[in-house]
Amino acid sequence: MTPDENEAVEAFERLGLTSYQAKVFIALQQLGSGTARDVARIADVPRSQVYSVAESLADRGLLEIQQSSPIRYRPVDLEEARNTVRDRFEREQDRAFDYVEEVRRESAGEETQEDIxxxxxxxxxxxxxxxxxxxxxxxxxxxxxxxxxxxxxxxxxxxxxxxxxxxxxxxxxxxxxxxxxxxxxxxxxxxxxxxxxxxxxxxxxxxxxxxxxxxxxxxxxxxxxxxxxxxxxxxxxxxxxxxxxxxxxx
Missing domain, CATH: 3.30.870.10 (Endonuclease Chain A)
Structure with a gap:
């Protein structure tokens, strides 16, 4: 991978994608659409792993699967992908901080505040x-x-x-x-x-x-x-x- 691509993969990882998911997504953006063999050829992902990774990306709403022989994959529009990742990130952020806030409230109700x-x-x-x-x-x-x-x-x-x-x-x-x-x-x-x-x-x-x-x-x-x-x-x-x-x- 080039330094720029490596930074992009790391950025996607911080947004919740795995390294393989990021690499497959980027590869399909380069290809436009392609088979598992096509993806494995330009991405640092074993062909045997592409199928399950592509399925997980489809579950996230980041690509579409064409039930053909062989199976082909096509990424969603970039703006749609951007919104999907952002929405998921915000939901996870809300879930995490809502839990922390609840824990903090419960703890505050149990402890005695210091006097000084x-x-x-x-x-x-x-x-x-x-x-x-x-x-x-x-x-x-x-x-x-x-x-x-x-x-x-x-x-x-x-x-x-x-x-x-x-x-x-x-x-x-x-x-x-x-x-x-x-x-x-x-x-x-x-x-x-x-x-x-x-x-x-x-x-x-x-x-x-x-x-x-x-x-x-x-x-x-x-x-x-x-x-x-x-x-x-x-x-x-x-x-x-x-x-x-x-x-x-x-």
Whole structure:
């Protein structure tokens, strides 16, 4: 086989055909139609194998069999063959992924979700903060000392939840951050206890209702890492500890 033909055979194999099926199909495209002897002459397939391979290709809708003596084979139109292979591939793909999805659903129903998750990277933490804020039903506490950690999407989410009668409190020791949060409609602001003045590693804190929390730290290189939990006993207890000690870091 030429390198191009070898690549074509390998491509057909990835689409679900065997090597012999691909070779017979390609040979018949070259011939237009032919007998098993004709196919074996130009394809690297033993003549004894051509009959069964041709039958399997006919079952797939890729060639037609003429009941003559000797039996002759003719490939279907290329566009018809292309559609047949594509449809079969898509059906097999759907069957495979439907099964995997079912297994995943069953597994998810049996396992207990972990209480604490870790998120690394500014963009991923941004997304998790917005997701947590969006889930709030009664109250939000959002705090940070860094203006760059109050993104536009966070501001929009805070205003949207405030307009939906969610109590929204912004906390920061940085005046510029408090002023920015106070400019958002429906958002109240406050400053944390003064003994947090020496805190130079805290990133963000998010408290949502009574069972959702996110805490992040910022490394010297600016990388942000957060832990978060929602709908868990861990989150509820941690929120109670933070609020009972009045040590909301920001």
């Amino acid at each position: 998750w870790t998120v690394r990277g500014r963009d991923r933490v941004d997304g998790r903060v917005v997701d947590l804020l969006s889930s709030a039903e009664s109250r939000i506490v959002f705090g940070t000392r860094l203006p760059e950690l109050v993104t536009e999407s966070i501001e929009r989410t805070l205003e949207r939840k405030a307009s939906a009668d969610v109590s929204v409190l912004g906390v920061s020791k940085t005046a510029a951050v408090r002023e920015g949060l106070a400019s958002l409609e429906g958002v109240r602001t406050d400053a944390p206890p003064s003994h947090h003045e020496s805190d130079h590693r805290s990133g963000r804190i998010v408290i949502v209702d009574d069972d959702g929390i996110l805490l992040s730290v910022v490394d010297d290189d600016g990388t942000e890492t957060a832990i978060w939990s929602s709908g868990s006993l861990f989150a509820s207890v941690l929120i109670q500890l933070i609020e009972s000690s009045s040590e909301t870091p920001a």
